[in-house]
Amino acid sequence: MRSLSLRSPFQNCSEEVNSCLNKAIIYGYTYKKNPTSLSFPSPSYSKMDKEETKQRKFDVKEGGLLMKELRTSFNSGKTKSYEWRKSQIQSIATMVEEKENEIIEALYKDLSKPKTEAFVSEISMTKSSCKLALKHLKSWMMPVKAKTPWTTYPSSAEIVSEPLGVVLIISTWNYPFLLSLDPVIGAIAAGNAVVLKPSEIAPATSSLLAKLILEYLDKSTIRVVEGAVAETSALLEHKWDKIFYTGGARVGRIIMDAAAKHLTPVILELGGKCPALVDSNINLQVAARRIIAGKWVCNNGQACIAVDYIITTKQFAPMLIDALRNGVEEFFGKDPMESKDISRIVNLFHFNRLASLLDEDKVSGKIVYGGQRDENQLKIGPTILLDVPEDSLMMKEEIFGPLLPILTVERIEEGFDVIKSKSKPLAAYVFTDDEKMKKDFVQNVSAGGMLVNDTVLQLTVSSLPFGGVGDSGMGAYHGKFSFDAFSHKKGVLYRSFDGDANARYPPYTPQKQTLLKALIGGNVFGIILALIGWSRDDSDDHISV
């Protein structure tokens, strides 16, 4: 029964995903025929197909064997040492350095991700994560002293970060490299054994990760399991010490439900409709560019923190649209469909999903810019829509693509209500020069994180926790937060044999209660009084039972 309820929702999507996967590979072929200025070695899709058929079957039983092997390695204690953690993270850094071209190539195959974008958002970010972890690992691992109340005097206390055990990381296809390795770095830094399940929807990156991790990292503790629904379900049958999932809310629920069986804590990095509230008193050109950077320069809108929709005033909308249009043309040329600086849609399933958002009756007439699409190349141009109705699919679902609806309000403050009427997003953006509005936005809008007068950059700041709230997920990572996400914070209290207060022990007497009251309340005077047999407390007669 359990496995049934676990699997059925997956099964629904398996066909569409799989058929899309095949199509995407086919379309990959067609697309690769297009000349590109970035000189990649010619892609070998036929080889990939072969590998795909060769892939051995991964089932619950095999999952059990893998789990057993990793648990044995974990129990040996090797992952707990500073040296092991350091060497593994160093290996990831080396791997990224040495295989930069292969990684960029895989990302190009999966998403036509432009080289610079791949470098900025995947390679560099992964490298920075390694660098940061290596720099701070020792201090992160150090126990933190904690104060003890003087009720327990003499004593000392500390908080020790200990690894959780064997953890499962299920990653996603839009930043298939970064979103796989970034949590892996955190899990290793915290001293865990790891299984990574990359997304089958970015097959080139998935198989590259499998190959590289085998080559560079400790095989007895860090593994990649490739696959789709069946493999993920098989993995979820087992007891993990933590599951870290990046993806959609629907699968997030399935993951959490599966985790509940084993009381496994989860981190869910989901998405949501990230709004950008645009006031009229701003540097319009800069704002427009930053919005474009947070939409189409982010994997063509296929990013969990990409701008999903804009809210601005009726009056200001035409100017904003003009600025956006100019910016898009400056960045991607007169015909963005020809630009090599923009990613394609990942597969036919998502292409059709986005097309159906555009084709809805009440939406199709709202396009004010763009709207071009090419099913063969899986391309959709940057598209701006004005005043899409709130009850349209586009305004109800996360868009996750290059469509940018602009909602207009009479007064910009009304935008707050629009945002609050929807579920909590992963990020909320505001562009304004009005200090009061900034403050109101920060105080009153709930979101995973927020950014004033820019987009997406919060992701690159390792001193800020990255994670959702409400429907955009739970748990956070990045920098030290990644280390914490994969650690258990163990409180350790050291007491001495001295200082034993008799009041703690039976037989209980009124005097003991008075003393306890003073002790717990930290009332020095009361303690002295109680000890010498006096009491200011007239509540002693409560005690008679």
Next chain:
Amino acid sequence: MRELEDGLAELRQTFKSGRTRNAAWRKNQLRALIQLIHDKEDKIFEALLQDLGKHPVESYRDEIGIIEKSAVNALNCLEKWMAPKKSRLPLLFFPAKGEVMSEPLGVVLIFASWNFPISLALDPVIGAIAAGNTVVLKPSELAPECALFLAEFVPLYLDCKAIKVIGGGADVGEQLLQQKWDKIFFTGSPRVGRVVMSAAAKHLTPVTLELGGKCPVIVDTLSSPSDIKVTVKRVIGGKWGPCSGQACIGVDYVLVEEKFAPTVIDLLKKTIKKFYGDNPKDSKNICRIVNKHHFGRLHKLLKDPLVAASIIHGGSLDEEKLIIEPTILLNPPLDAEIMTEEIFGPLLPIITLNNIQESIEFINSRPKPLTIYAFTKDETFQRQIVSETSSGSVTFNDTMVQFACDELPFGGVGQSGFGRYHGKYSFDTFSHEKAILQRSFFPELEPRYPPWNDFKLKFIRFGYKYDYFNLLLLLMGLKK
């Protein structure tokens, strides 16, 4: 159901109004809570006596005192906790400001348990209020007097449009779980914990599970008689002291070297007599078993003939009064239920080992407990215990007191649960840490944007390395 939904709608409305975000509101509620336990101390003593036969001193120590301490601490620290924390930013972002702000999650649900029916109900409520949430508290129906007390008096003292107590049994629990909450905080057993988490998954609601587990006490061979005496007192204090062993951080079993065991056992027996008198079943200083069901469960543990044969002290039961005498067992079979299940009652198995070092292996071969206690002066052994075992917390040379340390996170790992509370951790448990980055419109770094070219790629490379020197050269056109 209808009533429940209306109540929930009201809580949502209150939260939306923003009232609970106010520091003043939070402080007033905390003050009111302190007032409540001051004013109604007698009623609380009475309810705990009815539900569990808890002596007022024990009630004060484990319930009223704990709540007062937590509430006062929260009241004193609130402003500090609420203040946004600055984050350091890379120079490249200049001018910019980064901070982390704690915001309330919304409407939260707290399930309390019956063994500390006041403190385990109100302690998380303090955290939820401090963090600015609206709250539904569901007390345990197994401590009916305390549940009644909370339902009657909490609304009289606290803002009843923001904090509601909903009493009832499993059916009410189920109805509550069908609703969408912004956080669920559960104290109880792993079995129900799974049900709670599974229900939470439907709404993507984060949960904190405070479960239990078999908390071991490692007793190293000690030489000083006074140390042995203190050890035994503290073991008894950690076993029969808190609700007659019906406590999640209560001592479950003792690990001791074979040659040292007789000394410990002898002193245990003597001290038990000193604390609870010649006839402990008549002692007012020890709680009774909460109900027939649990009495039957504990009785069943003892019925196993091999287990019964291992009883070396106590073992008598009074079904009428639901009292079980403090009972010590020596080496019951390890595969008997008493050693595989959490005992949660006044039975104390003592397991002897050849060498105390074996205790680490012993503990590691079982599910992770909420706490490990160890009495030892050997610092190497202490370090070994901390680094080689895993548990919610570790306490050396004492029992139970870690619960009173506001600076230590309290919570389990593995089978003993996840999430943590107490002090600032309670506040954090009921808050979302929102990252906020503030930028200005100037300066604008061109290389962030397409069309991409080599110059921009180089710029970004240096940027990520925070290599400002090369960045400057590049910008001046001096770097190829």
